[in-house]
Amino acid sequence: MSGKLFIVGTGPGKPSQMTPETREAIAAATEFFGYGPYLDRLDLRSDQVRIASDNREELDRAQAALARAAAGANVCVVSGGDPGIFAMAAAVCEAIDKGPSEWRQVDLVVTPGVTAMLAVAARIGAPLGHDFCAMSLSDNLKPWDVITRRLRLAAEAGLVIALYNPISKARPWQLGEAFEVLRNVLPASVPVIFGRAAGRPDERITVMPLGEADANRADMATCVIIGSPETRMVARQGRPDLVYTPRSFNGESH
Amino acid sequence: MSGKLFIVGTGPGKPSQMTPETREAIAAATEFFGYGPYLDRLDLRSDQVRIASDNREELDRAQAALARAAAGANVCVVSGGDPGIFAMAAAVCEAIDKGPSEWRQVDLVVTPGVTAMLAVAARIGAPLGHDFCAMSLSDNLKPWDVITRRLRLAAEAGLVIALYNPISKARPWQLGEAFEVLRNVLPASVPVIFGRAAGRPDERITVMPLGEADANRADMATCVIIGSPETRMVARQGRPDLVYTPRSFNGESH
Structure with a gap:
């Protein structure tokens, strides 16, 4: 039984x-x-x-x-x-x-x-508001060249990219290289969200443009979301900026 | 105030x-x-x-x-x-x-x-168990050629694809054409899950190979998940088949 x-x-x-x-x-x-x-x-x-x-x-x-x-x-x-x-x-x-x-x-x-990306997205606005993908950056179970190829194609497709397992002690350089790969496809102004421990007492959510994105901001508890060329920021006085991807397509990533 | x-x-x-x-x-x-x-x-x-x-x-x-x-x-x-x-x-x-x-x-x-794709996935195994994307199939707010291009790139990247808004009275042909686009990139054996009303009393989850996928199985309450070449089915006697995408990459989509 x-x-x-x-x-x-x-x-x-x-x-x-x-x-x-x-x-x-x-x-x-x-x-x-x-x-x-x-x-x-x-x-x-x-x-x-x-x-x-x-x-x-x-x-x-x-x-x-x-x-x-x-x-x-x-x-x-x-x-x-x-x-x-x-x-x-x-x-x-x-x-x-x-x-x-x-x-x-x-x-x-x-x-x-x-799942983590939904909790991170909720804390910053709606970065996953339109087409997106979720990828694990760990090369423990798939070759690194498969990962970089997927990153390139996803960016070329205009998908927002949520990265799980971005970094660990045993995998210290992969996230930095992923940013390099994406800088060759995406504008430097695309926002990158480092969403750490969303909803927990030690939460830390930071945003920086892809051109300046620093892999050291991530740890094992971080989900990294890289915007598409359509993703926008809204400045708010006395409140954190909002990041969102509009429901409609304006043609910038095509 | x-x-x-x-x-x-x-x-x-x-x-x-x-x-x-x-x-x-x-x-x-x-x-x-x-x-x-x-x-x-x-x-x-x-x-x-x-x-x-x-x-x-x-x-x-x-x-x-x-x-x-x-x-x-x-x-x-x-x-x-x-x-x-x-x-x-x-x-x-x-x-x-x-x-x-x-x-x-x-x-x-x-x-x-x-979100819907997580509820559908939970009812059938783990089709989103590795890299995947989520796309809206509605061409109300983006051009159809952007959608087909994204589908092609996502399939070439080896991503599992979850489709939201697959069909409606005003958009009757788009899902069928999406399957056609994907048949040009993916093997005919790739499983397609029609996940309707997951977790509700009128739930209906069906699976068929991409080669035979019939868009008429979907309605507005359906989230459609298209596997990658890595996605596998597990037959179980007296229980529904499981569909899952392994955590490790075996090279079939590269």
Whole structure:
């Protein structure tokens, strides 16, 4: 008799941005698999067990969770943000794809959440107000030349670009090089948003033009949003500038 | 003395997918501007006023809401999904950009929400598990040749593509033509997900290969997700197939 496997997203970290549906899924599970800092966001009961692992060990974690669910436990796999965006839902699907046939019989429930780029966008206006893409800048799982080619094509297409995993101790130079690639395609005036820890007490949102964008402003908790040539800034006295991408196309990126 | 202007997203329509933060914003406002069916999702008190308008009138609605907030009212502008994704936050920013200077002094609060593509993805596995883009297929506010060019570049880049506003009575042929454009770039086997009303009682999620994708399966409540060459399907006996895009790149789209 198989148990249930919930895959949930906590949202960006502000407790009131976690959906009631996700809270219900958490209440229904007894074993929790995830990266430690994400598990820390949950308020677990004494009968609920945490199994924390490093954020590089997604496939191992997915396999361990599936094995427990297949054995009958009600298991919850925890991501930050939304579990389907550069997070655990894909790892669990991959583990099912490659795993024993009984894992296909596990009752899988994915609850969507507020992913980082949406929380960052909400704090600054509407930079994702028109066509955009989301890319992981990590070259742990794909070659760097694929990433730079995607960046170039996305910029040529006039898409706003949201970058997840922009930088880490093991990947210190990639974001700077990504800015270089984009400077060859986009005007230097395009706004770049460094959205760190949106909605959390240590939130820091800064904006600078692509021509001056400094990769050192980003850390692992940052989602970087690079505007398109259509993206505009609105200055406000005594309030932060707004950044938005209009719903209508004016032709500057074509 | 300026009031507050909340811009909120209800999520895809399942009540438990609306965040507590959004509920608090709704409780704090007294005048509600939005498309009627989105306002219908709110459980308003008798002292809260609804001002419904058609879904083509975003800029007028934004201006009316800003005028009321500038006059001191606590106003809420309501979108479905997330207010920053093809929704009202960009319209309000645009109205501020073009409007009288006192509108820049309005206290603006945007609360993020679960946007349609995340809810659809959660119901089918993890199709957005790696690099992807989100595009509006509406040619009301941008030329059709810009849209087809973006589709081609996004497919060449190996991005999964989520299409918002795929079809309407006034735009009946665009989705079919978009599939034609994509068939020239992508393998016919790439899965296409028609995600209708995800999480609502009238939900209908269907998957078919791009080679056979039929635009008539979509309506205004549908978000269409087109896989990349990396996207995979997992057959499950007695359960719907899973669709996911792996976290790692295997080289098929390069």
